[in-house]
Amino acid sequence: xxxxSSDRIASTASAKLHLWRATAADAVEMESGPIREICAQRNIxxxxxxxxxxxxxxxxxxxxxxxMTPEQRLDYFKLAWTLVKSPAKVARLLAFQxxxxxxxxxxxxxxxEVLVSRxxx
Numbered sequence: 001x002x003x004x005s006s007d008r009i010a011s012t013a014s015a016k017l018h019l020w021r022a023t024a025a026d027a028v029e030m031e032s033g034p035i036r037e038i039c040a041q042r043n044i045x046x047x048x049x050x051x052x053x054x055x056x057x058x059x060x061x062x063x064x065x066x067x068m069t070p071e072q073r074l075d076y077f078k079l080a081w082t083l084v085k086s087p088a089k090v091a092r093l094l095a096f097q098x099x100x101x102x103x104x105x106x107x108x109x110x111x112x113e114v115l116v117s118r119x120x121x
Contacts, residue, residue: 001026003048005033011060020056027052049110051103054096061092 004025010016019028032048039046054060067078083090 003032003050004028006030009060009064011063011065013057013059016056049107049114051107053100053103061089061096 002025004019004023004027006019006028007030009030010019010028016028019025027050029050032050036046036048038044062079062082064074067075067082069075083093
């Protein structure tokens with residue numbers, strides 16, 4: 001599987017389509033690229049195991065890029081203000097969070113299996 005590491009969140013289906021056309025990547029994410037670069041610089045073997053949180057044809061519940069600080073952290077004041085202005089987005093955001101939690105649990109299970117398997121060698 002080919003990943004594209006982006007410095008911005010692809011929050012709309014059209015942004016995801018644009019990235020796919022520009023990169024031909026199977027998935028877009030933000031974290032693995034920099035981590036793998038650091039590992040390569042230090043000659044540390046690494047692999048990427050990901051879960052896909054949102055489909056290519058789906059918009060995220062919010063444009064998270066608009067809610068980030070310059071340090072790429074979530075600005076909770078901006079998030080709260082966005083939800084006050086558009087309370088209907090709360091339900092979609094909570095559903096998305098539940099889905100993410102489920103994916104995180106599955107990822108943790110896979111990582112534990114990989115680590116246990118590796119330790120047994």
